[in-house]
Amino acid sequence: MLSSYQQQADNNAFNLNTLNLVSGCSPKRLTLSYDLNNYQPLLTHLQTSDDPRWILFIAPPGKPNFQFLQQAGINKSRIITLSQKQLANPEKIFKDALASNNYAAVIRWVNSEQKPSINEVNQLTEDSNTHCFVYCAQ
Template structure:
């Protein structure tokens, strides 16, 4: 096997058909049927790392994960937000059927502390979901987060700057949200996903029922 190809496989830049298998892990539906159809086993795996890239905060990334947060908040475990760019709006979260009594917020200006908090929260077993706003994560750190998520049976959503999209990452799913000219309409560029090739999901709508 050629050296460049071997290097690409080691960085998980090439998907091999033999690597696909159903996760058999508990799943949480995304709330968007078209997105569910493109995810392995038709939902978010409950031990997965999912990266969401946006050009700037506030382009709809929270509405994308709102349905899964509403479902996770029904559990008797915490949903931890690590270093969000702004204080979450409690009335808006309630309107999205998210139980804010299950939410904890961790503030940190240190990249090292943010990573430590992410890893500890994921592997604790006391968190159903972890949201992290982070930059500068290495592939090795993300592998550690994947192991932590498996140990704690927790879903992670990492909101990363668009400038880091080209970096290699072993995350289960990687996607970019792109706004359109239509109000409340967006597109998802699912450029890496477990069990499949990259794909585009067009004309999704933020609305009651979160359908697309």
């Protein structure tokens, strides 16, 4: 997953498949990406955020490389990973995590049929001051 990600320092342009969705929220807390290999917004947020709360990975396509994350300046003791096998109801866990106010960031991978309601996620992230990154396979 994030272990094979290579930062593109020379390319400051955002991928057109990554959308920052604000829909009335300020500041923007939801990033929806259709590019499963573009972790730049996530890494930038994790590296620059001073929020000490947990970072939750829900159903990542692989196990996060903790050494890579530590080298990026992210404390691995703040990271919780829930694999697909651990989840009876990923949508409920996702919404409960966003509403709990326990997480600095919630990161989730879904297919296009599982894409969450943008308005509902925006409201949950605003209420809990949580940043959310959703990677959606098409």
